[in-house]
Amino acid sequence: MALSGMRGLSVFISDIRNCQNKEQERLRVDKELGNIRTKFKNDKGVSHYEKKKYVWKMLYIFMLGYDVEFGHMEAVSLISAPKYPEKQVGYIVTSCLLNENHDFLRLAINTVRNDIIGRNETFQCLALTLVGNIGGREFSESLAPDVQKLLMSSSCRPLVRKKAALCLLRLFRKNPDVVNADGWSDRMTQLLDERDLGVLTSSMSLLVALVANNHEAYWSCVPKCVKILERLARNQDVPQEYTYYGIPSPWLQVKAMRALQYFPNIEDPNTRKSLFEVLQRILMGTDVVKNVNKNNASHAVLFEALALVMHLDAEKEMMSQCVALLGKFIAVREPNIRYLGLENMTRMLMVTDVQDIIKRHQAQIITSLKDPDISIRRRALDLLYGMCDVSNAKEIVEELLQYLSTADFAMREELSLKAAILAEKFAPDLSWYVDVILQLIDKAGDFVSDDIWFRVVQFVTNNEDLQPYAAVKAREYLDKTAIHETMVKVSAYILGEFGHLLARRPGCSPKELFNIIHEKLPTVSISTIAILLSTYAKILMHMEHPDPELQNQIWAVFHKYESSIDAEIQQRAVEYLALSKKGADLADILAEMPKFPERQSALIKKAEDTEVDTAEQSAIKLRAQQQTSSALVVTDQQPANGTPPVGPLTLVKIPSTSTTGDEQSRQRALSQSNGIVAEVDSQQATSSPDLLGDLLGPLAIEGPPVTPLQSEHGLVSGAEDTSAIDYALALAPVDEQTNTVQPIGNIAERFQSLCLKDSGVLYEDPNIQIGIKADWRGHHGRMVLFLGNKNVGPLESVQAVILPPTHLKLELSQVPGTIPPRAQVQCPLEIVNLRPSRDVAVLDFSYKFGSSMVNVKLRIPAVLNKFMQIMTVSPEEFFPQWRSLSGPPLKLQEVVRGVKPMSLIEMANLFNSYHMMVCPGLDPNPNNLVACTTFYSESTRAMLCLMRIETDPADRTQLRMTVASGDPALTFELKEIVKELLVAMPASSQAPPLHAQPTSPVADLTDPGAMLAGLM
Incomplete structure (x- = not known):
């Protein structure tokens, strides 16, 4: 009977293996599941043996990846069977099919x-x-x-x-x-006297969990752990079955040393001496061999020993020995060992006495910067950054600049920021610092954050001796045929302020400076045009002798932009034109920018706030996170003394609204010379710092929450260009929200901003800040919600529920009910786009702080354009596709009236910002635009979308658009979103304008020209 039963399982497995395709396999599985279901339902007298046979088949089907939604009770019932074979099956299948709840x-x-x-x-x-x-x-x-x-x-x-x-x-x-900690301390000590290494290893795992929760009750276990390490180090009484490639029970050694890292220190001199003898033996006896398995085991023990040495703050001699050993490891061929060597050497930098020893390995570390493995390159970069000081700064920064040209795109932003911080922190002289930053911008302009060139402007403005040199270098870079837009900004700004100091140099007359700068104007974005207009006004102001020809040229530029659709550009052009006709008064109005007040650099402050953790902190944090919840909690280490600590994310504090004297004159100069004043709510300016450090990466730069509108693919011209986004992309209604706690900033504007970029603040109030960082790949998206508690008290009764539309599949990880004081919780959100739709998901979020219960409903920016990818097509690819999609519902055409007047360039930038790539040259009519994109969803997969916009030069308020794709629903949704982007809505229905006051626009994080106001 037993033979026939097992033969049935064997036959079933053979049938599955012989299936030719997935469909055949599914049919065979469904047939078997139907048979099992019938047996369990009809045959009341199914024996334990028969249950065992069918339950084995259920387990095999489950292991193949099929859902087994019945038979669980039969599996559980086998646990009570009197015989071992049936009981074993019951336990195994129950463990696999059921969870703890x-x-x-x-x-x-x-x-x-x-x-x-x-x-x-x-x-x-x-x-x-x-x-x-x-x-x-x-x-x-x-x-x-x-x-x-x-x-x-x-x-x-x-x-x-x-x-x-x-x-x-x-x-x-x-x-x-x-x-119970008090009662278990003696029992745990007794367990550590166990001679059997299996029981000892399991007990040590238990001890690690106990001391991680409360180490105070287990001090008596410390000598026992040291004795265990001594026993293993001397290989005393270690059975052969617990010896792995000649290493006595490496798992037990690792666990014992990890348990010791939870104790602050070891005071007993004899115990400490014995422990250091063991650690010395481990350090001396570990080397790299050819056997990979032995390497893995010995290095697991070694690196845990290194972590313990750092935790116990050992003598300098042992620290030096550790560094020397790590120096050997970073030179071996095995990448895993090199990675661990670099990582642990970075941690060793926390011990100041060994920095000079680490510098001896600088050449090898620089070599690791060019390793094929990006993870090793990142660790080498961290190590170089940490070991840099005045003595080696020049060499390290030059190496980083040289490496910048060939570095991965994923590393360039971090690399450029670290190079800038090192150049500022350890610059032997300011001219070298200017050289480094300009080289940085020249080599990695796309990856240089705006705060870096803002800082250069600060230095140059505050140091008169540096101004001529900086102006000369800026002039030299403008001679290059192709320079990055950031270089245009910094060069134009410096030459506008200090170009008159070069008047006697060849090629530096006002007219020559204007010509070389004006050559760049057709290729730059709106934000840069704003800076160039300020530069032209400064050139006029600094002219010693009037030049009618140059004056007329600059006036012509101002006249051209007087009718610009962008309010900022239009305002500058109008005001500069009027000011430039005031004659001698112009010099007083457009006076040189005053010096910046002395303050700590935000870049250096950021560097100090991101120092490497000690081994103890890293280990404890990691284990605490693993044992709590699926959400990651990161506690703010800054003291809660009632004074808001200086935030590491702003370059310069925004001036308060109450200013007098020089400060007011400086702001007036700002509004006239640079044309922009940063405006913030007084409550916002004095609030706690941004807790979302992880949101923007290890060394990203933030500022006050504003309304960015520029994507990496194009610039949306003016505030009005995105005023319709609330209607085009956020169709899910959100109820009126009445809370005693009022939000900081405009919730709708934050949502609009996040529809065009992948990271930023979604919601903020005095108690909490909710940020988002997202990654989109095809029809899949991964979004992380950052919940930051800004207070010194906990947020309780925290709940987050996603209300998804039908076209999205969303899965949010568990959100802890309490967020500790000044802590940050990271909650991953998995998103799958099932089909095209403009609806959005809503986050129903609530929490309790003190007696206040706050509930908000926030739209999640998982919108249609997030599932689009820019692509370019050639005429040979475009026209066959365009012709094949003939007529409704795959190709829809509509005449749209009431369009917001805009130029073709502005319209192209608008489309590009929504990942709809405008392809020039496809349409012979210069008044038309042709754009394409690829849309991803589970139903459509990767689907090409094409559109054509036909404009009327005589009437910019109407156009005809044609949209085509291979899916009728996608064509309709895409047509509607394009229509809503282009149509100028009535004032009564418009979303709140992003720049509320035309005379003093709000600073925009993505607008580097506007953010220059934050420098002052």
Whole structure:
């Protein structure tokens, strides 16, 4: 009978393996599941043996990836079978099919307990294994005392006791109250005297969890851990089965050293001496060999020993030995060893006494910067950054600049920012600093944050001796045929302010400076045009002798932009034209910018706030995160003393609204010379710092929350260009929200901004800041919600529920009910786009702070254009596709009236910002635009979308648009979103304007020209 039953399982497995395709396999699985369901439903007298046979098949089907939605009760019932074969199947299948919260598990608690307290060791092992894998809180409350008795029992075999230790570890993680620290201290010490290494290893895992929760009660375990390490280091009484490639129980060594890292220090001199002797033996006895498995084991022990050495702050001699050993490792061929060597050497930098020793390996570290593995390159960059000081700054910065040209795009932003920080922090003289920053902008303009060139302007403005040199260098870079737009900005600004100092140099007359700068104007964006207009006004102001020809040229430029659709450009042009006709008064109005007040650099402050953690902090944080929840909690280490600490993310504090004297004159000069005044809410300016450091990467630059509108693919001209985004992309209604706590900033504007970029602040109030960082790949998206508690008290009753539209599949990780003081919680959100739609998901978020209950409903920027990717097509590719999509519903055409007047360039920038690439030259009519994009969804997959916009030069308020794709729903949705972007809505229905006051626009983070106001 047994043979025939197992033969049935073997035949089923053979049938599955012989299937030619997935469809055949599914049909065979469905047939078998139907047969099993019938047996379980109809045959009331199914024996334990028959249940075992069918349950084995269910487990095999589950392992193939198919859902098994029935038969769970039959699997659980086998746990109570009297014979081992059936009981074994019951335990195994229950462990695989059910989780700790399944209701059926409650039915098995008594049976599992009977097996644990019984005399049959085999049954005990099965029961302990089940509880150790899927035991939950109910199991911990019912079974913990019995498991503890088994663990401490001297009559039980080691096989049972080591399973009991791991089972108790599971129960402790689910309910820490089951292990009383006071009562378990002596028991834990007793367990560490165990001679059997299996029981000892399992007990050490339990100890690591206990001391991570509360180390104070377990000081008596420290000498025992040291004795275990001594025993293993001397290879005393270590059975052969616990020796791995000649290394005595490496797992136990690692766990023992990890447990010791939870204790602040070891005061007893004898214990400390014995421990350092063991660590010395490990350091001396570890080397790189050819056997990979032995390397893995020995290096696991070694690097845990290094972490313990750093934690205990060992003597300088041992530290030097550690650095020398790591120096060998970063030179070997094995990439994993090089990575670990660089990472641990970076941690060693926290010990100031060994920095000089680490510098001896500088050449090898620089070589690692060119390693094929990007993770090694990143660690080498971190190490070079950390080891840099006055003595080697020049060499390291030059190496970073040289490496910048060939570095991965993923590293260039971090690389450029670190090079800028090092150049500022350790510059031997300011002219060298200017050289470095200009080289940086020249080589990696796209990856240089605006704060870097803002800082150069600060230095040059505050140091008169530096101004002629900086002007000369800026003039030299403008001679290049192709320079980055950021270089145009900084050069134009410096020459506008200080170009008159070069008047006697060849090629530096006002007219020559204007011509060389004006050559760049057709290729730059709106924000840069604003700076160039200011520069032209400054050139006029600084002219010693009037030049009518130059004056007329500059006036012509101002006249041209007087009718610009962009309010900022239009305002500058009108005001500069009027000011430039005031004659001698112009010099007073457009006077030189005053010096900046002395303050700590935001870049250096950022560097100080992102120093490498100690080994102890890293280990404790990591383990705490692993044992709590799926959401990552990062605690702010800054003291909560009632004074808001200086935020690491702003270059310069925005001036307060109450200013007098020089400060007011400086702001007036700002509004006239640079044309922009940064405007912030007084509550915003004095609020706590941004807690979303992780949101923008390790060294990103932030400022006050504003309304960025520029994407990396194009610039949306003016505030009005995105005023319709709220209607085009955010169709899900959000109820009126009445809370006692009012939000900081405009929620709708924050949403609009995030529709065009992938990271930023979604919501903020005095208690919490919610940020978003997203990554979009095809029809899949991964978004991380950053919940930052800004207060010194906890936020309680935290709840976050996603209300998804039908076209999106969303899965939000568990959000903890409490956010600790000044802590940040990261909650991943997985997104799948099922089909095209303009609806958006809504986040229903609530929390309690003190007596205030706050509830907000926020739109999630998982909008249509996030699932588009820019692509360019040639005429040979475009026209066959265009012709093949003939007529409705795949090709829709509509005459649109009431269009916002804009030039073709501005319209092209608008489309590009929404990932609809305008392809020049495809349409012979110069008044028409042709654009294309690729849309991704689960139903359409990668689908090409084409559109044509036909404009009327005589009437810019109307156009005809044609949209085509291979999916009718996609064509309609795309047509509607394009229409809503182009149509000028009535004033009564428009979203709040992004620049509320035309005379003093709000600073825009993505507008570097506007952010220059924040420098002052």
